[in-house]
Every structure is written in C-alpha cells, then in structure tokens.
Amino acid sequence: MGKIELKAVEKWFGDIQVIKGVDLTIDDSEFVIFVGPSGCGKSTLLRMIAGLEETSRGEIIIDGRDATAEPPSKRGLAMVFQSYALYPHMTVKENMGFSLKTAGAPKAEQEEKVAEAARALRLEEYLERRPKDLSGGQRQRVAIGRSIVRDPTAFLFDEPLSNLDASLRVEMRYEIAKLHQALDATMIYVTHDQVEAMTLADRIVVLSAGRIEQVGSPRELYDHPANLFVAQFIGSPKMNILPCTVSDGAFALAGGGGGPVSGGEGATQLGIRPEAIDLVAPGTGHVDGIVDVTEYLGADAYLIIDCGASGSLTLRTDGETTLTPGAPVGLKFDDRKLHLFDAEGVALR
Template sequence: MGALELKGVTKSFGSTEVIKGVDLTVNDGEFCVFVGPSGCGKSTLLRMIAGLEDTSDGDILVDGKRMNDVAPAKRELAMVFQSYALYPHLTVRDNMGLALKQAGRPKTEIRAATDKAAGMLALDPLMERRPAELSGGQRQRVAIGRAIVRTPKLFLFDEPLSNLDAALRVATRIEIARLHRDLKATMIYVTHDQVEAMTLADRIVVLRAGKVEQVGSPMELYNDPANTFVAGFIGSPQMNFLDAASLGLAPGKVGIRPEHLTISRDQGEIPAEVSHVEKLGGETLVYARNPQHGLLTVRLFGEHDFAVSEKVHLTLQRERMFQFDPDGLRRR
C-alpha cells in the first residue's frame, strides 16, 4: 500500500508562505506528477512529503498514518534526486544496496535485491563500476535502482531527467513509465516540463505560487482547463490567447490551441503577417503576428512553405476554443 493524503498543508520560511493550504489525495499505485513553473513550490512540497522539510501546518498521511513527526528514514519512502546523489567511492552494486546494508539485511538478501533491480534497469554489466565511469543516464538508472531495492511505499522523483540530454530524457522517461507498470507502485514526480507530465502521469497537479490550480488526468487538463494559467501551461506549443471582444464575443479572453487554427493565403477572419516558420519534418509551426492579438502560433501537419513577412489569414475552429473571464481566472 502507498496512498498519500495531504490535508491543509502549508509551509512558511519566516514570514513568506510558499505552500498555501494544499489538499490532495494520491491513490495507491497512481503515478502523480507535480508540475508548474520554477518557484511554484512543487519541489518544496515533495521534500515535505519526504520529511526533508518540516510542515508548518496541516497533515501528511501515508496509508492513513500521520507522518509529520516521523523521521525521513522511517517513512518508507525512496527519493530520486536531480543530482543522482551517488557515493563516488562505492560501486554501482554497493550504491544500490547501501540502504539495505545500513538496515542490517543479510548479504544474500541484498545481493538478490540489487540483482533484481539491475535486471529491470539493464545495469547488469555495470555493477562493479563506480559513478565516475558512468554516463549521466546510467547514473540516473543507478539512482532509480537504489530506490527500487528498498521496496518503498512511495517513490518520489525530484526533476530526475533535467540533467540529461534530449535523447536520454526520452529514453529514461520511457523506462520510468515501464517501471511504474511493472512495479505497480505509487510514484510522485516533480517536473517543470509539461511534456514529461503529459506522457507519464495518471494525474497531474498543476501548481502556481504554492497553490493547486487544477488536478486531473493529462487529457482532462488539456481539453478542460479551469483557467488561462492551466490552459497556457499544459500543451506544447502553448495555447494562443486572443481578445474576445474583437471576435464579436463578450469581453474576456479566448484560448485556442495551435492545431485548432487554420491558415490561408486567400481568406480568413484574422489577417496576419508571418514572423517565423519552424519546419520540424512531421509538422510545421507558423508564427504569425496580428496587431490586435499579437503573435499567434499555428501547428500544421507535414511540410508547408510559408515565408517570413508573407501576408496570411487565420481562422479559429470555434467549436474548439475556450472562453475565459477578463482576469483569466475562470472558464465561461
């Protein structure tokens, strides 16, 4: 079991409140991702769950047991850090088995646990190497393996892929998703990368300035955002926002995703001038500027030949647009 419940959790550093009354339930076996911009409090919240930061108010419960006053080592959690946090003088095997050794487990048990984790992570040929002899991706897999051997109730990941290059991030992300399926464990994952959140999560928790803006599955947040912050944060490229009144609607904001704009050289409702074109092979992104609405992004499937400074016309697929109040805090 590994269910987590946060009840009115707050955290203050001096007079500055950085976590502001978070209520959240993470179900047993769920992959939950905390996402938000830098400084939103997501890593602080994860460290509070781990016991590395005190809780100013509220309760943290694991399987119904209050954890606030339980030492980190006694919480039955395992944390994977951005920096890997491996001991440079120990081999891969010894790094992975250290927690079990410190707990006084028999050598045969430690060997079996590290061998099993190594097999899951394709680390078998590397077990006698030291961290300096490993690539960044291999080090991160060792850090994940160290968490696996502890068989924790919760796995906590703090931006584990941010030090890897693009190709390794994709490969390691796939490995983490596979591990979740195989282990059926509860995982809580912090990232500022909404692509990681969309591809890994059963549920996403969107945070801003220490508050939860919205919780839901990736597609729920993508297709039913509660406000302009969530709408703009979830989805890549970012959602376009336009002035509603100039489109003949009630004053406020209109949001529309780049794939729901069409572009034409002949006719359309919004005249614009092409500012930049990105040809990505499978898709083309056209950035076009309108004096009223600013820079708008159009996503097209396949290759298209639009030129910088070309005059074009954009049309909204109105059935796919979102309407928000003028302050952007509520959907209409």
C-alpha cells in the first residue's frame, strides 16, 4: 500500500511561511505531480513528505500511520533527485544494490532484486559498467533502479529530468510512464515542466505561493481551470486572456468586438485557448487583428495577432499557412471553449 495524506501541513522558516496549510490525499498506486512556478513550494512539500524537511504544523499520514515525526529511514519512501548521485568507483550493479548491502540483506536477495530492477529499466547489459561509461539517461535509470530495489511504499521524484537534453527528456518520460505501469506503485513527482505533468500524471497539483490552486486530472485542469492562474499555467502556448465585460448574454471586448455567451455575468476577463480560434475574413468573427509574428513549427504554426486595444492573441493553425506579418485577419472563437473570469481571477464558466 502507498496511500499518503497531508493534513493542514505548514512549513515555516523563521517568520516566513512557505507552505500554507496544504490538505491532500494521494491514493495507492496513483501518479501525482506537483507543478508551479519557481519558489511556489513544490520541492519543499516533497521534502516534507520524505522527512528531509521538518513539518512545522499538521500531519503526514503514510498508510494510516502518523509519520510526521519519523526520520526519512523509517518512512519507507524512495527519493530520486535531480542529481544522479552515483558512486563513480562502483559498477551499475554495485550502485543499485548498495542500499541492500548496507542494510545487511542476504547476497542472494541483493542479486535477485538488482536483476529485477535491471530488467524493468533495460539495464541488464550495463550492470558491469561504471557511471562514467553511461549516458545521462542511463545514469538516471540507474538512480531510479537504486530506489526500486528497496521496494518502497512510494517513489518521490524531485525534477529528475531537468539535467537532460530535450531528446533524453522525451525518452525518460516514456521510461517513467512504463515504470509506473509495471510497478503499479505510488509516485509523487515534482517538475516545473508542465509538458511532463500533462503527459505523466493521473492528477496534477498546481501550487502557487505555498497553497494549492487546483487538483485534478490533466484534462480537468486544461478544460476547466478553477482560476486565472491555473488557466495560464497549464497549456502551451498559454491561454489567451482578454479584458471584457459580460451582460445580457453577450460579451464585449475592451478593444471592440464580441458575441453571445451563456453565463459568466459580471466577468471582467475572457480566456480562449490558441487551438479554439479559427481564422475568418475580417469583420465576420468576434474580433479583428493584424498578424504580428508567424512561428513555423512544422505540422503546426503559431500566429501572434495584434488586436489593438484588446491585446495580442496567439492562435494555433496548420503549418501550411501562408499568412505573413501585416496580413489582416478575423478571429472566431469556439463558443463552447470560452472561459470567463471575475475581477479576482475566479472562473465563472
């Protein structure tokens, strides 16, 4: 079992509160990812769960046991850090089995568990190599394997892919996803990369300034953000936000333009995803603008449209577009995918 509960946990550094009363339940076998901007408290919260940071107030419950005051060694958790922290003079096999050796496990058990972990991570052919003979992705797999052999209650990952180049990050995302399926273990993962969060998580926890802004599946957060912060943090390119007013079943943009809308009375800001905007002839959509920048990405292209007083919008379109800077365009929003927020940034629809 690997259920973890946080009950009103707080973290203070002197007079500064960095974790502000977090309540969260992580179910057995669930893959939960903490995301948020730098300084939001996501790594601190992970370290509190691991026991590497003292919990100032509140409770941390692991499998029904109050572990708040327990040292890291008693919590049954395994942590994978951003740095591989492998022993350079040891082979892969020795690195992976080191924790079992220091715990006094029988040699046969060490051999068996290292072999199982090596099979799961496709490291069998590298067991006699040393870290200097491995790629960055292979070293990270060894670091994960070192955790697997301990058969932990849960795995904690602290930005494990941030030191890898772009292609290796994609490869390791696949490895971690397959590992979660194979082990069916509880995993808590910290990242600032929302692509990792969207592709790996069962649920995402969005943090800001030490508080949880929203918890939900990647689709829930993308389609139904609870507030303006989540709406703009989740999604790449981020959601377009335009100043507006809403009354009598219609919205009006600050720079001119608008259209009918259901709900959202009293909204002051309208949100629309880049892929929920269609190009139409000027004067026939919700707002008009001028193409400012074209970003070609192959299959897709992003158009940044200057809409005057309404601001700039980013639109995702087909990579075959021939529009160039200076071209006038009309923009039509998908009525089903409009998001409306009040003056406090709370979602109204």
